[in-house]
Amino acid sequence: xxxxxxxxxxxxLKGALYLTVGLTLLAGMYIATFPSMAEDMNLDQFLEQMxxxxxxxxxxxxxxxxxxxxxxxLYSIGWVLLLGLYMAYSAATxxxxxxxxxxxxxLLSLPVSRARVLGEKFLALLVPIxxxxxxxxxxxxxxxxxxxxxxxxxxxxxxxLLAIPYLLACGAIGxxxxxxxxRSSVAQRGALVAIxxxxxxESVTIIADYEQLGSIAPMRYFDATAVLVxxxxxxxxxxxxxxxxxxxxxxxxxxxxxxxxx
Amino acid sequence: MSVIDVVxxxxxxxxxxxxxxxxxxxxxGEVFGFLGPNGAGKTxxxxxxxxxxxxxxxxxxxxxADSTDEPAMIEAKRSIGYLPANPAFDDGSTGREILDLHASxxxxxxxxxxxxxxxxxxxxxVREYSSGNRQKLGVVQAFMHDPELVIMDExxxxxxxxxxxxxxxxxxxxxxQDVTVFFSSHVLSEVRRVCDRVAILREGELVTTEAIxxxxxxxxxxxxxxxxxxxxxxxxxxxxxxxFERTLIEDRAEELLAATDFESDADVVTEVRFTYxxxxxxxxxxxxxxxxxxxDVEEAPLEEVFMRFYGPEQRGRxxxxxxxxxxxxxxxxxx
Numbered sequence: 001x002x003x004x005x006x007x008x009x010x011x012x013l014k015g016a017l018y019l020t021v022g023l024t025l026l027a028g029m030y031i032a033t034f035p036s037m038a039e040d041m042n043l044d045q046f047l048e049q050m051x052x053x054x055x056x057x058x059x060x061x062x063x064x065x066x067x068x069x070x071x072x073x074l075y076s077i078g079w080v081l082l083l084g085l086y087m088a089y090s091a092a093t094x095x096x097x098x099x100x101x102x103x104x105x106x107l108l109s110l111p112v113s114r115a116r117v118l119g120e121k122f123l124a125l126l127v128p129i130x131x132x133x134x135x136x137x138x139x140x141x142x143x144x145x146x147x148x149x150x151x152x153x154x155x156x157x158x159x160x161l162l163a164i165p166y167l168l169a170c171g172a173i174g175x176x177x178x179x180x181x182x183r184s185s186v187a188q189r190g191a192l193v194a195i196x197x198x199x200x201x202e203s204v205t206i207i208a209d210y211e212q213l214g215s216i217a218p219m220r221y222f223d224a225t226a227v228l229v230x231x232x233x234x235x236x237x238x239x240x241x242x243x244x245x246x247x248x249x250x251x252x253x254x255x256x257x258x259x260x261x262x
Numbered sequence: 263m264s265v266i267d268v269v270x271x272x273x274x275x276x277x278x279x280x281x282x283x284x285x286x287x288x289x290x291g292e293v294f295g296f297l298g299p300n301g302a303g304k305t306x307x308x309x310x311x312x313x314x315x316x317x318x319x320x321x322x323x324x325x326x327a328d329s330t331d332e333p334a335m336i337e338a339k340r341s342i343g344y345l346p347a348n349p350a351f352d353d354g355s356t357g358r359e360i361l362d363l364h365a366s367x368x369x370x371x372x373x374x375x376x377x378x379x380x381x382x383x384x385x386x387x388v389r390e391y392s393s394g395n396r397q398k399l400g401v402v403q404a405f406m407h408d409p410e411l412v413i414m415d416e417x418x419x420x421x422x423x424x425x426x427x428x429x430x431x432x433x434x435x436x437x438x439q440d441v442t443v444f445f446s447s448h449v450l451s452e453v454r455r456v457c458d459r460v461a462i463l464r465e466g467e468l469v470t471t472e473a474i475x476x477x478x479x480x481x482x483x484x485x486x487x488x489x490x491x492x493x494x495x496x497x498x499x500x501x502x503x504x505x506f507e508r509t510l511i512e513d514r515a516e517e518l519l520a521a522t523d524f525e526s527d528a529d530v531v532t533e534v535r536f537t538y539x540x541x542x543x544x545x546x547x548x549x550x551x552x553x554x555x556x557x558d559v560e561e562a563p564l565e566e567v568f569m570r571f572y573g574p575e576q577r578g579r580x581x582x583x584x585x586x587x588x589x590x591x592x593x594x595x596x597x
Contacts, residue, residue, distance in 0.1 A: 003366040109344035261314040
């Protein structure tokens with residue numbers, strides 16, 4: 001078991017390292033600018049001028065503390081949006097890419113079930129997810145200590161722990177698109193549209209007082225602001241995301257198990 | 263029990279009938295050729311047999327496993343090798359990494375022996391492979407776990423002539439080891455060299471299944487004769503004569519006649535070429551009335567047989583069906 005997962009994991013390692021380097025630079029940039037911003041201006045006054053949709057989009061509570069600032073800038077853009085898009089985009093090629101490039105025939109000539117092929121390829125997505133969320137908290141903690149605004153290390157660890165189910169759920173959305181089409185470009189575009197659309201939809205439903213509708217979006221269950229600013233951990237949200245991931249991946253397995261490879 | 267059993271296999275894509283009611287069986291230790299021009303439905307049949315496509319109707323079993331029964335097929339695949347038409351692998355992996363993956367799942371008892379024969383550049387990434395190297399890697403992965411049945415779709419395409427020859431010798435040697443080999447091709451000369459039996463597919467339907475010898479028998483003789491004197495263009499008319507061509511040689515007639523011991527006062531030599539599918543004794547009797555400068559009678563090239571199964575490639579659909587001369591008398595449709 002897990003031979004395919006190991007093989008796919010090795011292939012994802014390089015991308016995971018590039019991603020980690022990129023996010024380290026992004027995090028470093030935000031952290032480095034915080035002291036001058038915090039000293040020279042009151043960002044919350046500036047925020048009061050902003051439309052509500054902006055605050056909801058980026059889940060902004062306060063920007064005058066390092067926690068609020070990072071939650072609003074780094075996590076809502078870097079994690080919720082960028083990493084969410086990346087995971088869905090990567091996952092979208094899991095099946096469609098191999099069919100599109102005619103690799104699936106040889107892969108399925110192996111004595112393995114289609115469900116196992118999909119499941120093990122999906123598991124390999126844990127490589128970028130885990131690498132990023134293991135390295136970045138260390139980088140961010142060290143950075144905040146270095147600028148003299150140290151962040152709470154437990155809260156920080158929890159944010160990155162809760163990011164894992166969120167990113168898995170984004171990957172699961174990509175996998176669904178991956179089994180629905182045989183063209184990887186279509187699946188990838190679909191995945192980007194889905195994540196970006198859900199991101200906007202989740203915020204808009206709050207403003208429009210249709211909050212329940214937004215509960216279909218994975219962004220609803222991952223709230224870095226709540227963890228960092230208020231110290232409240234949404235474990236139930238994480239469980240819901242894991243459940244949704246299992247549901248979407250399971251449904252994808254069933255559908256992929258029956259469809260024509262064409 | 264047959265190694266491959268295909269019954270009434272039908273596959274439609276929407277309105278397109280890719281494969282229609284195909285029946286054949288392949289027995290253990292046979293090398294079975296699956297012939298047809300591009301677009302005849304060979305690949306669709308193969309991919310349905312392997313469970314990659316769901317049949318619209320009918321069924322296919324390989325090593326006793328129904329193609330739609332996934333658990334049974336997984337068991338069967340331990341003993342099946344498959345080489346698709348355009349074998350493709352992950353671009354960013356090296357040949358070795360890919361073979362290692364396959365080895366970890368299905369075994370690699372014969373990897374080294376195969377690598378000695380086919381030599382793909384194992385330490386290079388697949389993105390740098392030529393199509394020939396991809397094909398070699400494909401052949402190695404198809405045979406490395408010592409399968410009982412190997413299914414290959416156009417296996418020699420992309421291989422250079424030397425490799426093709428090596429491949430054909432390899433397949434013949436496999437047959438001695440009781441391996442069953444099923445492969446598709448549109449190259450008849452290669453089928454003739456390695457196959458025991460062939461099925462011919464045309465526009466999704468099976469035209470015939472038969473032993474290669476009987477195909478060759480029925481394929482007839484290619485006759486090329488230089489006859490002293492003038493021969494009328496209708497001299498060889500008959501149902502058994504195909505593709506008759508006649509050339510009158512006047513300028514070199516004397517020279518040609520002088521090269522033989524035959525005494526003739528003819529001032530012209532007639533060259534005739536045709537394929538003869540009737541009884542060979544009748545042919546000899548027909549020829550007996552002429553005096554020859556030269557006579558060749560040889561097995562008709564399979565390409566020509568093929569043409570008679572399918573009709574000339576260039577014609578439109580209607581005349582092609584009409585001229586299809588396709589249904590040969592001895593065709594048993596695999597029944």
